Amino acid sequence: MAKVKNILGSGEKVSLQNIEYDFVTLASHQLRTPLSAVKWFCEILLGKRAGKLTKKQEDYLREIYRSNERAIGLVNDLLDVSRIQEGKIHLEIRPLQVQKIIEEIIDSHGTLIKSAGINIDFEIVSGPLPMVETDPDKLKRVMVNLLTNAIKYTPPGGKIRVALETKGANILISVADTGVGIPKNEQDRVFQRFFRSRNVIKLSPDGTGLGLFIAKSLVQTMGGKISFISEEGKGTTFVFSLPIKN
Numbered sequence: 001m002a003k004v005k006n007i008l009g010s011g012e013k014v015s016l017q018n019i020e021y022d023f024v025t026l027a028s029h030q031l032r033t034p035l036s037a038v039k040w041f042c043e044i045l046l047g048k049r050a051g052k053l054t055k056k057q058e059d060y061l062r063e064i065y066r067s068n069e070r071a072i073g074l075v076n077d078l079l080d081v082s083r084i085q086e087g088k089i090h091l092e093i094r095p096l097q098v099q100k101i102i103e104e105i106i107d108s109h110g111t112l113i114k115s116a117g118i119n120i121d122f123e124i125v126s127g128p129l130p131m132v133e134t135d136p137d138k139l140k141r142v143m144v145n146l147l148t149n150a151i152k153y154t155p156p157g158g159k160i161r162v163a164l165e166t167k168g169a170n171i172l173i174s175v176a177d178t179g180v181g182i183p184k185n186e187q188d189r190v191f192q193r194f195f196r197s198r199n200v201i202k203l204s205p206d207g208t209g210l211g212l213f214i215a216k217s218l219v220q221t222m223g224g225k226i227s228f229i230s231e232e233g234k235g236t237t238f239v240f241s242l243p244i245k246n
Contacts, residue, residue, distance in 0.1 A: 031071075039068055070206065081210055081213065081214065093133050095133050096132060096133075096139075097129070098171055105140060112151055116156060118156065118158050120161070124164050130166065132171055132244050133243075133244070134222050134243075138218045139242070141214070141215070145212070146215065153203060154177045154179035158178040159178050160177045172241050182197050182228075183199060191212050192209075194208065195212075219240045222242060224240055
């Protein structure tokens, strides 16, 4: 007890937010090492570099690998949230072609899109598009988040439309789907930490509710804005802007 009094009486400013940040950061960094090790060993075993596997063993290992990947994603999300709250998100600005990055992301998700039974269209509404000065890694993170959400919450036979257009001094990027949509009475909470709408939780219990909070924070850090329109049962459209000159 004397030690606690000593800390609080030392004049050092202590806040629950700082304690939370320090705890999340420490825990996340400590979790990264064992999770990376599990991933590495799974890849060795699945690559049959340690010997042959039975079909059953391979199936179990793939499930372990997928679960571990979800855990790694959660750790990365928690670290990003901590950095955002501390204002420690740094940009590495350079000229880039937004169209090329979006096409690469769509192509990399081709297998997932096909297995989900979804059609996807990519359209340039107004062109040619100018080069944009922004952080490519942050842009990819935002786009991957919006696209994977659209895939996850759109039923088979549905459609996703990704579109680019120039508007004034900005490029607008939209991701529209014909998915489950967001209930109207929950739409004002979409960008809050840990929020997941009730219909989404029923459809997919797994999820952190951090993705859209991170996406909005990154878009704002890059000097843009993000918004959406949605109707439950009919789909959702997210639109975010990037300034051409940052």
